[in-house]
Amino acid sequence: MPQYRRAKGSIFFFTVVLADRSSTLLVDHVDRLRQNYRTIQQRRPFETVAVCVLPDHLHAIWALPEDDLDFSSRWNLIKGGFSRGLETGPRTTSKLRKREKGIWQRRFWEHAIRNDADLERHVDYIHFNPVKHGLVSRVRDWSFSSFHRYVDQGTLPVDWGGDMRDTPGQFGE
Structure with a gap:
């Protein structure tokens, strides 16, 4: 089992979801998301343990x-x-009143990480998620993940998670 470096401060796991679950907006505009994420991270510091x-x-x-x-x-x-600046369709009165474009779900899921085992489970979950959703058959094939940083740091091997093409049966939700 890998030994993940426990960060200082309070640690939280998040799931943030688009309103339209059939959308590909986040990967279509991943550079825009990354730039905005970095800007906010500089203005209001936090460490990204995994993403x-x-x-x-x-x-x-x-x-x-x-x-x-x-x-x-x-x-x-x-x-x-x-x-901001992305084109969206018509908005409801509620969305207009709340100054929402309707791109994101209003809420997000958060979970306070309790201990090192909880952290490890959540990091693994994050990195394996593209495989779970059938986007790739190997974790290393999804480029929008901190998995590659973990490999570069020697925390995880490049073949971590295996290849789902080698595993019979179906898994996931």
Whole structure:
């Protein structure tokens, strides 16, 4: 089992989802998402322990500074900055009133990481998610993931997760 480096501060796992689950907006505009993410990370520091961007949602683990646990504002800024300037269809009165474009689901899932085993499970979940969703058969084939950083650092082997083409049966949701 790999030994993941535990970050300092409070650590949270997130799932952030587009309103349209059939959309590929996040990978279609991944450079826009990355740039906005970096900008907010510089303005409101946090460490990205692991991340994976999929077509319609993303998963991330953040380590927040001990004196600043406001992850909601950070996600609000990331989601808003990404959405600004993107064309969307007609919006409901509710979305207009709340100044929403309708790109993102209003809420997101967060989970406080409890211990090292919980961290390891969530990092593995994030990295294996493109395989789980049938986007690739090997973890290393999905480029929008921190998995490649883990390989470069020697934390995970490049063949981690195996090749689903070598595994009989079907898995997933």
